[in-house]
Amino acid sequence: MEDSAPLMTREQYVEMLIDASFQDAAEIESGFMGWCEQHVPVWREQGYDETWVRQRIEMAQITRGLHRTFQQQGLTMLEIRDELRKAYADHPELYDLAVERERLYPGPLRYRGNTGDLRQRYTLRVMVYETDKLAYEKFCIWSGQPVPGPESVFFEQPDSVRVVRDLSTVEELEMALAMSRYALQLFGAPEKLTRVSRKLGIFAHLN
DSSP: TTTTTOOOOOHHHHHHHHHHHHHHHHHHHHHHHHHHHHHHHHHHHOOOOOOOOHHHHHHHHHHHHHHHHHHTTTOOHHHHHHHHHHHHHHHHHHHHHHHHHHHHHHHHBBBOOOOOHHHHHHHHHHHHHHHHHHHHHHHHHTTTTTOOOOOOOOOOSSSHHHHHHHHHHHHHHHHHHHHHHHHHHHHOTTTTTOOOHHHHHHHHHOO
16 A cells, blocks of 8 residues: 555544444454454464563454453443544554554555544444344244344355455445345334345345
């Protein structure tokens, strides 16, 4: 990436940390050792020293504990994000350290694109996730499958869907949210709605 590329602002960096915390929390919940085996070799290849790797692992464990506590309190994803913003606000040195490291290892803080809609995109992204999760629970009830428990982590399938949505514009996310809400409405509709009608609605949502 070109040296002239601007660095992330402090707010953008915090949002990036929050996104990473959700991913870490979900992956560690599935298995801490597996998470380490997946990420540690990559960090070492990227040139991070052992002190940084240990700090990164410790931060991920602390983050998982916070997420678990917030979930037990019944907080939504948007509320969890707000709580994490407050926590990171108490540690402004994290951004300063990242900027300092950027001088030695350029790349992670480099940013290109429209930054004005950052918060709106993140908010829409969370809303799409939450709506898809509710729609999936309704689908399980409708199809007779086991309904995921409150402690289970909802994974968007296939994984490429998550990647595309993470990079989507405001307009694309608004469209995805509208389709997710429509699917949720179909599964919550009266029983007179035929199975064929619902399948057609689901097909439209997925495509």
